[in-house]
Amino acid sequence: MITNCQPPKERAFFRRNRSGDRTAKSALALLVLALCLISSLSAAEWTPVLWRGEKAWQSTSQGWVATVSEERSRLVSITRAGDRRNLLYESSRDGISWGGHRGWLGPQSAWQPAWPPPRDWESSAAARVKAAGALLTLTHPHADPQYPALTRSYEWRGDVLHCRLSWRGGRNYGIHIVQLPRGAVVTVRRAVTHALPLGYALVPIYRRPDTLTDIPLARALSRTKGDSVTLWHANRSEKVAFFPQTIFARIGKYSLQMQRGEQSGFSSSWPDMGLLTQVFLGDRLNPFIEIEQLSPYAKGGLASTEVLLRPQAAN
Numbered sequence: 001m002i003t004n005c006q007p008p009k010e011r012a013f014f015r016r017n018r019s020g021d022r023t024a025k026s027a028l029a030l031l032v033l034a035l036c037l038i039s040s041l042s043a044a045e046w047t048p049v050l051w052r053g054e055k056a057w058q059s060t061s062q063g064w065v066a067t068v069s070e071e072r073s074r075l076v077s078i079t080r081a082g083d084r085r086n087l088l089y090e091s092s093r094d095g096i097s098w099g100g101h102r103g104w105l106g107p108q109s110a111w112q113p114a115w116p117p118p119r120d121w122e123s124s125a126a127a128r129v130k131a132a133g134a135l136l137t138l139t140h141p142h143a144d145p146q147y148p149a150l151t152r153s154y155e156w157r158g159d160v161l162h163c164r165l166s167w168r169g170g171r172n173y174g175i176h177i178v179q180l181p182r183g184a185v186v187t188v189r190r191a192v193t194h195a196l197p198l199g200y201a202l203v204p205i206y207r208r209p210d211t212l213t214d215i216p217l218a219r220a221l222s223r224t225k226g227d228s229v230t231l232w233h234a235n236r237s238e239k240v241a242f243f244p245q246t247i248f249a250r251i252g253k254y255s256l257q258m259q260r261g262e263q264s265g266f267s268s269s270w271p272d273m274g275l276l277t278q279v280f281l282g283d284r285l286n287p288f289i290e291i292e293q294l295s296p297y298a299k300g301g302l303a304s305t306e307v308l309l310r311p312q313a314a315n
Contacts, residue, residue: 044156046131051076052090057129057136061156064311068154069100073126073138075154075163076100078311080254087251087311089179089288096286098123102177103152103165106271106294110172118147148172162261164306167298173271174295174305177280178258180249182233182287186279187248189227200229201275205239211273221281237283241275247291255314258291261306266296 044061046068051058055070060081067077076099078087091099104117116122126138135155142149148167155162165174180186190199195213202212217224221234231240247258260277270276271294280290295305 045133046136046154048131057131059134059136059154059156061161062159064156064159064161066154066156066161068136068138070129070138071125072098072100073124073140073152074098074100074102075161078161078256078309080311080313085252085254087180087254087256089181091179097179097288099179099288101163102175102179102290103150104175104177105148105150105167105170105172106175107173112146118144120144120147121150159310159312161309161311162306163309164261164304166302166304168302169300171297171300172303173266173297174303176258176293176305176307177290178256178292178307178309180256180289180291181251182282182289183251184233184289185250186231186289186291187250188229188231188242188277188279189245190224190229191227191243195273199227199242201241201273203239203241203272203275203278205237205280211241231279231281231289233281233287233289235284236281237286238281239278241272241278243274244276244293247277247279247293249289249291250314253314255312257308257310257312258293259308259310260293261308263295263305265298265301265303266305267299269297271297 044059046057046059049056049058051067051069057068057070059066063081065079065081066075068074069076076088079085089099091097102122104121108114111118120141120143124141127141128139130137135153137151137153140150148170151166153164163176165176192199197214198216202215204211217240218236221232221236221238223230244260249256276294278292280292282288293307
């Protein structure tokens, strides 16, 4: 009875081939396991911590640590694991600003009074906090019926932190503001058009009520080279607006990108001539730089806008 009709050499070949299959399957299993591990690390959970004595939540992804203060209802810190240097501007709760990531609704002309921002958005602890795996949601208090209630959420996806603002009702637009230390250097691009001969505009600030399109930035706080505009803190207040784009900031040996994310519930009406990417340079009383992304005006229903923050080691 013939049990194997393969010649000896062929039998040896198939034995080696089956061994190769087992090796390939083992390698594939290890690869799947590694991908699952990477996926689990990317979807970092939020855990309660104390930050500067405040109740806070912390999440780590790909070596970056984000901290959200429950008592300030905002992101207050992004650090590299093992390094205490905060890429965001820090302030005490007695300071002019609470630092970190501010979230407002415009236009500011509708605020009563025009300054400071409503306490519900700017200077109140979160009314509710929900941590569900990689997603942290904070609901602002709603004590003032003049303005919509705000909800925030934060979520790491890989090395990108998604920061979202949501609200319902009103003819408003979202304003994401991230405060950086005064030593940060910010780079944006300009686009020269007939309506924008300098490629940017100086927008209203303090006692300047008008938008200026033909007044160049002061050399003491800026440098323009081709389409690139570099800005820094020079103890002189200024606010400049650009077409929608990603903002690049260098903070010591690190960098931070602020990119526009997903948006929903908005009309085709834009504030500030459609110049939705803006930079505020502080003075001696405001020792920080603010990088900002605005949304269009909401349609009046549920609206949601996000920015993406990507920290990196600087090149």
